[in-house]
Amino acid sequence: MLPLSARQDDAKARASRELPPVMPMASSFASAKGLVPPEPSLTIALSASRGDAQARASLNLEPTLALPASLADAQARASLVSKAGLGAVKPATSSRVSQHDTTPLAGSVNGWGLSTWTPSPSPLGNARFADVVQLSPVASGQEVLGPGSRGEGIRAVQGALLEMGFALHGGADGQFGPQTVRALRNFQVHASRTLPGVKVTGALDAATLKALDSLAPAPGARGQSRGIPPAFYEGQPVRVIVALREHRTFLYDAEGRLVDIFPNASGTQATPTRAGLKVVRSRLDQAAAEAAGARLWNDKHVFGTRILDLSWADGRHSAEELHGTNAPALLGMDVSHGCIRHSNEAIIVLHDALSAGDRVAIVEHVNDPHLGAVAPVPVS
Numbered sequence: 001m002l003p004l005s006a007r008q009d010d011a012k013a014r015a016s017r018e019l020p021p022v023m024p025m026a027s028s029f030a031s032a033k034g035l036v037p038p039e040p041s042l043t044i045a046l047s048a049s050r051g052d053a054q055a056r057a058s059l060n061l062e063p064t065l066a067l068p069a070s071l072a073d074a075q076a077r078a079s080l081v082s083k084a085g086l087g088a089v090k091p092a093t094s095s096r097v098s099q100h101d102t103t104p105l106a107g108s109v110n111g112w113g114l115s116t117w118t119p120s121p122s123p124l125g126n127a128r129f130a131d132v133v134q135l136s137p138v139a140s141g142q143e144v145l146g147p148g149s150r151g152e153g154i155r156a157v158q159g160a161l162l163e164m165g166f167a168l169h170g171g172a173d174g175q176f177g178p179q180t181v182r183a184l185r186n187f188q189v190h191a192s193r194t195l196p197g198v199k200v201t202g203a204l205d206a207a208t209l210k211a212l213d214s215l216a217p218a219p220g221a222r223g224q225s226r227g228i229p230p231a232f233y234e235g236q237p238v239r240v241i242v243a244l245r246e247h248r249t250f251l252y253d254a255e256g257r258l259v260d261i262f263p264n265a266s267g268t269q270a271t272p273t274r275a276g277l278k279v280v281r282s283r284l285d286q287a288a289a290e291a292a293g294a295r296l297w298n299d300k301h302v303f304g305t306r307i308l309d310l311s312w313a314d315g316r317h318s319a320e321e322l323h324g325t326n327a328p329a330l331l332g333m334d335v336s337h338g339c340i341r342h343s344n345e346a347i348i349v350l351h352d353a354l355s356a357g358d359r360v361a362i363v364e365h366v367n368d369p370h371l372g373a374v375a376p377v378p379v380s
Contacts, residue, residue: 126213132156138209145204149176160216161187164224165248165261167332182332190246193367223258229371231256233277233361240360242340244273247332262346263331267338277313278360283351301326305344306351
């Protein structure tokens with residue numbers, strides 16, 4: 001903290017330059033509008049551009065102490081803005097940073113307090129996101145949302161992830177918690193295979209939001225607008241594709257059309273689910289699944305309500321199954337002994353859709369080279 005004499009000198013210097021008083025900035029756009037309580041962890045401020053840094057450095061300004069403005073100060077600033085526009089009121093430099101540090105305060109846009117910021121037309125085209133005010137600064141690269149964020153923007157993103165088949169136990173509650181981090185990471189794994197700008201962080205940044213805007217289905221629909229893997233493995237038609245790294249299971253009809261996408265959980269690093277072409281060997285109903293659970297694990301609910309036993313395409317036993325679960329909160333993770341877990345609702349759909357002999361392709365990623373209508377040419 002500056003000594004009193006320093007603050008007085010600073011105030012005199014500021015008065016001689018006829019600079020307007022400094023207004024405290026809002027912590028986030030949502031809190032500025034009264035949508036949610038202000039929380040310092042709601043946003044991650046992004047660094048200013050290189051040009052901004054050079055311009056600020058050329059001014060050679062000494063750090064100043066940002067003090068709360070009085071009511072009269074606020075009225076004076078409002079009058080100044082009214083007469084001369086936003087350009088007449090410059091953001092203050094915090095005394096906590098050096099004169100060359102151009103990082104905006106948390107919750108700011110290009111250094112401006114969000115209470116004075118009017119969002120520009122949204123660059124988002126999907127009706128799920130286009131009119132959600134909380135997402136506009138994210139789409140424009142001014143904010144990154146992470147754990148602790150909450151609001152309608154988070155709810156819209158959660159809803160899209162659910163409709164795309166990513167695990168989000170607890171549903172779309174508008175709060176950015178561990179389940180949302182997990183779902184976003186799994187989406188980022190998927191999107192990064194074709195959109196290199198997407199990084200696997202678990203946070204909602206501009207690249208991730210724009211990928212969601214492009215890939216999410218329209219409101220009221222399920223699935224994915226594009227980027228669906230073809231229902232062929234080395235030229236052979238398949239009914240199911242299990243994408244291990246993004247933890248999703250794609251179900252197709254007999255003509256290769258996508259029916260639905262479900263979240264899954266796969267094997268741990270010590271007991272991994274093995275990739276390759278497999279077939280349904282047998283189908284077990286709820287009574288058989290419960291009997292198997294009681295016999296093998298002393299828990300009749302461990303396999304959920306159905307089991308689809310798998311073998312390799314050449315007939316070898318794989319010791320892996322598609323089955324339900326008694327721990328739905330663990331979907332979206334690597335937690336099994338090699339089987340692919342699904343919610344009990346999803347495994348019933350899969351069980352009823354498939355027959356013995358139907359092919360199931362298990363791949364690491366949806367852009368696996370084995371997926372396609374034509375078998376890949378062997379490399380000599």
